[in-house]
Each structure stands twice: as C-alpha cells, then as structure tokens.
Amino acid sequence: MANKLKVAWFDGLNIGQTHFEQQERFFNRNIDLKTINIYSNLYGIIDLEFSQEMLLQGKIALSKISGIAQDGSIFNAPEQDLLPEPIEINYESLIDSVVVLK
Template identity: 35%
Template sequence: MKRVEWFSGLTVSQQHFQLQDTLFESAQQELVRGGRHCYGLKNIEVDEAKLEQGIISITKCEAILPDGTIINIPDVDGDEISLQLDETCINKTVYLAISPIPKNARLFSETKLSATTERYYMSKQTVSDAMMGAEKSIELSVLKLNMYLIIDTSNFQKFILLPVAK
C-alpha cells in the first residue's frame, strides 16, 4: 500500500482511511514478523541483463531499514532502482539509501525527477472502495519512497542506508 497525501482542503473519502489503515496493518505485520531490533533484506532480485551492461538494477526488494521503514519494490514503493557501475565500484558495497523523516523541512517532492533530499515523491493511484468494489474507485495522491542506490556514502551520511550488494 502507498501513503495517502494529506493536505489542507482535501475532500476526504472513506478510501483515504481504508488505504491508510491497510498501510498501517501491513507495517505492523511486517514488524511483528521481523522480530525485535531486526532489519535487513528479506528478498531481492537484480536484473541480470542490465548487470552484464554494468548497471545494477533492483527489480524486486523486500526489506526493513534500520529505522523500521519497510521497503517493497515494485508492489508499494515504485519501479526498479538502478545505478551505473564502473571499474571504481569493484569490491565496493552498494547501499539502498533513503532520506530520514525531516524535522521542519519538506517531506515530499511533486515528482520523482525533482526529488533530491525529500523522503517521498508524489504519485497517483486508483483505489477502489473496500466495501463497494471497483465501481466506487477514485484516484488518490499517494507518496512513494524516494530511494537511491549508492556506492560512496560520504554525501549521504544523514541518510538511512542498507547494504544490498557487493
């Protein structure tokens, strides 16, 4: 599930609450299954064809980050994420990175392309009414995690990092 974009003046429908409720329930289940103080990779898939071209591209990833953030690519958190590799990357660790939840700063960007340090970017999702079905669907603004694959962590010291490949 994706996060609902809450804002002043929003016409709230029951689907907003249903989507938010599903997100919280999914998060709770993942944390309970993960155990106490537990984070790491649950599942990861890399595009082998792109890897042969020098690009690491994660097409599927289920993980819990050190701050408890749940990652689910592509089902919840968007499309694959990629990083161009070169000879300087040999024997280096590849990290999945996200910005921490900001204090007194902007939480999201309008688009993925304009996102730099924002934790989320806006997207649209059609959500059906859980009680009425698809005939009562509406389009909601949702927030997706703004994730990066990085090698050099020096510019990302305040980011939440999880090693995913070497």
C-alpha cells in the same frame, strides 16, 4: 479529530468515513507502540533480486526487493513501492571497492 486519538463512540452518533479512518489510525498506533519494543531489532531485507539484463549493460539495478526498514515500515518493490534508480558501473574504478545501495 486529533491524529491517532480514540474515537468517542456513543448512541446516536452520526457516523462518517472519517470516524472509521480515525479508529484505524488509533488501532495502528496502539499496535505499533506495543510491538516496537518487542521487534525493535528485527529489520532487514527479506527478498532481493538483481536485474541480470542491467548487469549485462554495466549497471546495478534491482528487479525486486522487500523487507522491513529500521523504523518498522514495510517496503515491497515493485508491487507496492518504486524501485531505486540503476547505478552506472565503471569496472576499472571498482577494483577492491564496496558498493552500497541506498
């Protein structure tokens, strides 16, 4: 089956797991297509928490982050996704600097 196409259900069909997986991909694609224009500018960080222990060691590290990416995908770390690696801080070079986390 082509990815994201509707399943052709009919009487007598020998139903397998792939049929339900394909149907779910079809539904998810329809939901995405219908909501992307409505919510195209609704993205950003919902919850953000820095690790205080790592800050004391001279590193910037997240202990929790969740939000919606610009493409609409949802991230939730550390529960479902991996946290980014800590960033080493050199205090002397950070005077009047902006730190960007990617």
